[in-house]
Amino acid sequence: MPTRPRLLSLGDRVRYEGREHSVVALHGTAVRLVDDAQAASVVLLGHLLASEGFAVLGTALSRPLLPEEGVLEGLPEEEAERVRWWQRHLTELMTGRPDADPGTPVRAEYDPDVHSVRQRELAKVTELREAGEDVALSTLQRLRARFEREGVAGLVDRRLVKPATGTGRADPRVVAAIEKVVSSRTDEATVSAQVLRRQVERLLADELGSGRLAMPSRAAFYRLLQAVSTGRHLLGSARTRRSLGKQPKRMFGQLAAARPGEVMEIDSTPLDVLVVHDDGTVDRCELTGLVDLATRTLAAVVLRPSTKAVDAALLLARAMTPEPVRPGWSDALRMSRSVLPYASLLPLDERLAQAAAKPVIVPETVVSDRGKAYISDNFRNACCHLGISFQPAHPDTPTDKPHIERTLGSVSTMFAQYVAGRNAEMRGKDPAAQAAWSIHELQELLQEWAVAVWQTRPHDGLQDPLMPDRPLSPNEKYAALVAAAGYVPVALAQEEYIQLMPRERRVIGPGRVRINNRTYDARALGPYRRQPSGAGPDGRLWEVHYDPYDISRVWVRNHREGGWITAIWRHLRTSLVPMGELIFDRAHQVLAEREQRKPDEEAVARAAAELLDRATDGPGDRPARRQKRKNRADERRDRKAVARTRATSTAARPRPEPPGDGGPPPDETAHDSEEAEKTEELAKVVPLGIFDARKEAKRWW
Structure with missing residues (x-):
């Protein structure tokens, strides 16, 4: 396997600037090199080691690189065994030892201190032919070069290695067309692979001409489409595909915060x-x-x-x-x-x-x-x-x-x-x-x-x-x-909290401050009733801040003495629940829909409290399946049905004890039924005429 030198010494063969050189002198950080044409050069050691393509081709004092794990995983067993066989022979050719173990004796015919690389290659070819392996010298030299450059991976048959792109030997023009179509679908709706195949076919016809390039088979196209669109969610959720398309095509940056609240x-x-x-x-x-x-x-x-x-x-x-x-x-x-x-x-x-x-x-x-x-x-x-x-x-x-x-x-x-x-x-x-x-x-x-x-x-x-x-x-x-x-948080003061709330400018009337049809008052407002504020555009209105999600109070800025005056909602005592502006407006709308042109504020407060109670109680008394919203006529019928039920179940006066059979007296039941019928208003009956086809036909003409 390829070797890495422990140190660089005289006589070593190195590759520098594409040519083989011999190290003939070392002086400090300077190295004197002589190539095969006897041309000498002096190079700094740091520049030599960092130069592109530098490699030590032969040295007696060398050790193997770390073993490459996982290179042979997934290969057929025959191919893995062939790679290991070549690894032993090439390691012996380069170091003189089959396993590159320093304790193993060096074979004389492969001793790098005695024989050149050419002599060792010829000896290895002869040895392999005698063992029944007909290997050409060029093949051995090609494998040795790949072994030095890539390690064990260079000995694997290229036909068994899957390309990193997954497109294999497909026509680059087809792959480019698929890439172009896939890239254009980032913000589009999700379609099937068959539609994408037709788009690729039309794109190739527009760019190269109709019939100039044959499309791959359906199965091959699906494999290429999957390889090109990997990680893009092409055939899945369009929302996920758009989200992935927004990610930057570079390394993500990372912002590190050293203290709370920094970001x-x-x-x-x-x-x-x-x-x-x-x-x-x-x-x-x-x-x-x-x-x-x-x-x-x-x-x-x-x-x-x-x-x-x-x-x-x-x-x-x-x-x-x-x-x-x-x-x-x-x-x-x-x-x-x-x-x-x-x-x-x-x-x-x-x-x-x-x-x-x-x-x-x-x-x-x-x-x-x-x-x-x-x-x-x-x-x-x-x-x-x-x-x-x-x-x-x-x-x-x-x-x-x-x-x-x-x-x-x-x-x-x-x-x-x-x-x-x-x-x-x-x-x-x-x-x-x-x-x-x-x-x-x-x-x-x-x-x-x-x-x-x-x-x-x-x-x-x-x-x-x-x-x-x-x-x-x-x-x-x-x-x-x-x-x-050393972080010491200073919590927000009440004045600053009020300052962040929405504000309005209002007049302090004789007995109130009104915000969105609600009345607020406080004893501290007494000296300022019907008085100008002396601030603002006209100097008459007072600055009022309110919380839209808690209408129980507002804060009036005291332009005279500074600070804030807290004014309480007039109907807070009768509506002991926190209410927001949205629910108050909804209650106002409900009453307005009941044909009350100017709803009374107290009635609005009661309606808002009822809405909150209904929402807070949840669906405990709600039927298992929610029905559609009923119109007003249906609601009136429901109220009448409830009234009839209440009339038959609750008496206006104490009732006598029921008889032994458990049923109410006949006269009492009849009396309740009569009262229940009185509560129901009967609608006017409008008779409908009988449709006569002959009379209708005469009207047409």
Whole structure:
């Protein structure tokens, strides 16, 4: 097998610049070489060893290269045995020993110190012919050259080696045409291989002329198509093919974050879960998340019917404020019971005493795609106010933010699969009837899951370089980076949290501040009623901030003395549930559809509370199979049926004890039936005439 010199010494034969040379002198780092034409040259040793094609052709002090494993795997046993046979003979020809073991004695006729390469080749040809192997000298020289250049792989029959491209000896023009057609199908719909074969045939006819090049057989074309389209998902999902086509045709870069919040990624994706929305309809929702690159912490995650700019801005605020422990959560989910550095962070923010085991992370750089919610002025202003560097990704390049893409996919597989829904191939027969959670309830479950499961689960992307077999969890990685990087997060203050919310300018009336048909009031507004603010474009209106997903209160900026005034919703006491703007608007719409031109605000509040109760109760009393939405006439009939049932089952006065047979008295039953019939309004009967074909025929003419 080919050899590698232990050292370069006088008398060695080397190949340099395509010719054979002999080493005649060594002086420091300079080597004097003489070729067969007696032309001498002096070369620096470093240049000689690094030159292209350099090889030591013969030396007594040499050792074999490391054995090549796996070269003979997959070959027929006869071919593998032939390669091993040639390997022994060529090793003997080059080193004088059949197995290149320094302890094996050198055969005299193959001693490289005594005989030249030509003499050894002639001796080996003679030996093989005497053994019954008729081998030509040119064949031996060709195999020796390939053995020196490629090792054992150079001795394998080329006809038994599969080409790396998989196209074999196919016509290059056909392969080029298939490659061109495959490349053009990245953004197109998926078609069958038969359609692709016709496209290749037409392309060859247009470029070379009809009938100039014969197409391969159907089976051969399918093999070529599979070889060319490997890894492109040509005949599979078009969505996967487009996603693969967006990947860069180069080595992927990797951004390493050394501290929490150094780089964070934000994105939204439709969550394939069926939920009960505030208006009672069953549909999917949208998941918006913010993930930290250094710790893989799911800093904030929200569910919305559709993501808006205010959702993206509030997501930043949620990441920078402690996550409170909700009622009903286990004490094991508290930050004080976790691996997070609770003792060192508590003096910075007293709110951490009641916080869940999720770290507070201050973003430094946020990467997002170019969705409308993220490139809006609202989100950009929020980043500017918080001192966050906003970095939009390249257009249509999801690989610029792969961590949030994978994180949202993990939420779908690890959390959403337990909820009714998922894609059409995975869901059950009637998923709408199985939708058990409203969007608010599912949001609470998602918050608890993020703390209990995601933050404590070991993540493969958080492997320590010194302990690669034990990945860390996001909470463990955060604790390690805080200790190593000296990271001290300063949580977002209440004033800053309010500043991120959407704002309106309103007048402080005699007894109220109105935002979207809702009335808010506070004692602190007393001195400012019917007073100008002295700020803004006209100096009359006051700046009011509100949370669209919690309409229980608003915040009025005090332009006179500074700070904020918290105004409470007037009907909060009668609607002790958190309501968002979407459900309030839906309740307003429901009442407007009942032909009430100006719905009373209190009635709207009651209707909104009823909607929330209906969504919160879930489908417990819902039939197993959801029926189509009924019209108003059907709803009136249902109400009458309920009234009749209630009238027959509940008496207006105490009833006497039933007789022994268990049935009610005849007169009582008849009395209830009469009352039930009174509650039902009979429709007017309109008689229909009999169709007469003869009379109708006379009218035609």
